[in-house]
Amino acid sequence: MRFVFGFFGLLTAGTLVSCSGVGFGLEAGEVDGVSYPPISSSVEGQTFLVEFADVQHTVPSGLSNMWSLLGGKGLLLHVVAEEDAHLEVVLALSDDEGDQSPCEPVHKLPSPDWTNPVFHTPPVSTQVSVGGEPVSIDAFEIEGMFASEGDYVEELRLSGVFDIRGLATDAVGDGEACAFVEQLNGECMTCADGQDACVLMELNVAYAERVGISFDPSLDTSGC
Numbered sequence: 734m735r736f737v738f739g740f741f742g743l744l745t746a747g748t749l750v751s752c753s754g755v756g757f758g759l760e761a762g763e764v765d766g767v768s769y770p771p772i773s774s775s776v777e778g779q780t781f782l783v784e785f786a787d788v789q790h791t792v793p794s795g796l797s798n799m800w801s802l803l804g805g806k807g808l809l810l811h812v813v814a815e816e817d818a819h820l821e822v823v824l825a826l827s828d829d830e831g832d833q834s835p836c837e838p839v840h841k842l843p844s845p846d847w848t849n850p851v852f853h854t855p856p857v858s859t860q861v862s863v864g865g866e867p868v869s870i871d872a873f874e875i876e877g878m879f880a881s882e883g884d885y886v887e888e889l890r891l892s893g894v895f896d897i898r899g900l901a902t903d904a905v906g907d908g909e910a911c912a913f914v915e916q917l918n919g920e921c922m923t924c925a926d927g928q929d930a931c932v933l934m935e936l937n938v939a940y941a942e943r944v945g946i947s948f949d950p951s952l953d954t955s956g957c
Contacts, residue, residue, distance in 0.1 A: 769850055769851065769880075770850075772849065772879050772882050773882065774882040775883070776812045776815060776879055778812065778813075779811070780809055780810070780811045780946055781810045781885065781886045781941040781943050781944065782806070782809055782810075782831050782941055782942060782944045783807045783808040783810060783889060784807040784938075784941070785806065787807075787940070787941070788938055789937050789938060790936070791936045791937070792892075792919070793920070794917070794919075795916060795919065796917055796934055799917075804826065804829075805826045805828055805829060806827045806831040807831065808824060808826060808827065809824065809825045809833060809944075810886065810941065811824075811825070811948045813950045820852065821841075822841075823839045823840060823841050824840045824875075825840065825948075825952075831946070832946050833946060833947065833948050833949065838952070838954050839949070842875065843857045850878045850879040850880065851878040852877060852878065852879075854874045854875045854876070857872075857873050857874070858871050858873070859873050859893075867899070868895060868897065868899055868900060869895075869896040869924075871893065871931075872894050873891075873892070873893035874891075875889070876890050877889035877890065877941075880940070883943065884942070884943050885940045885941055886940065887939060887941075889940070890938075891935065892934065892936075893935075894931050894932070894933050894934075895931060895932055895933075895934050896924050896930055897930060898910050898930045900913060910929070910930035911929055914932045919933070920932070920933075
């Protein structure tokens with residue numbers, strides 16, 4: 734089984750979403766009440782690699798053993814455009830070398846709040862495809878901040894509440910979602926439809942370095 738990383742629902746194909754905020758160089762952003770100075774360098778056209786090997790903490794803890802399902806070296810976070818009050822960002826799985834894969838789709842992120850250097854996508858409902866099965870996610874969000882004049886992103890966090898009924902069928906053979914959550918050392922949660930089949934998943938990465946690779950934000954994977 735292998736993850737096919739894909740967003741649906743609120744994300745509209747062919748439309749880059751904007752990250753609203755104060756823009757570069759205007760005022761400091763805050764994380765947990767701590768103020769950070771804005772960066773003055775442009776990050777437009779820059780790509781950052783979130784390596785799975787650099788993930789420091791996951792919820793549940795057993796999630797750290799599942800990166801092989803995703804494939805590739807990590808996630809590529811690419812800044813398509815930068816304006817005074819907006820960013821446009823996309824996300825894609827990398828290949829095994831950390832380059833953009835010719836057959837991995839590029840996904841547009843929902844509109845993050847942007848207060849230089851901090852960005853934070855508001856919680857959104859979406860889906861990923863896992864082994865061909867759709868997996869619903871509620872409260873999916875990404876947050877982090879640019880640092881060292883845009884050389885890397887630090888304090889990066891991705892989280893969401895996953896409905897794992899399809900995953901549980903493959904993992905434990907009987908469709909018992911909570912049994913699968915226990916295998917991951919997690920706590921089973923009640924989903925929006927009232928079924929106990931959800932789990933909060935979160936990963937934290939201290940930093941993601943800027944990489945000098947070629948990245949096509951409009952990549953066409955229809956021929957793969």
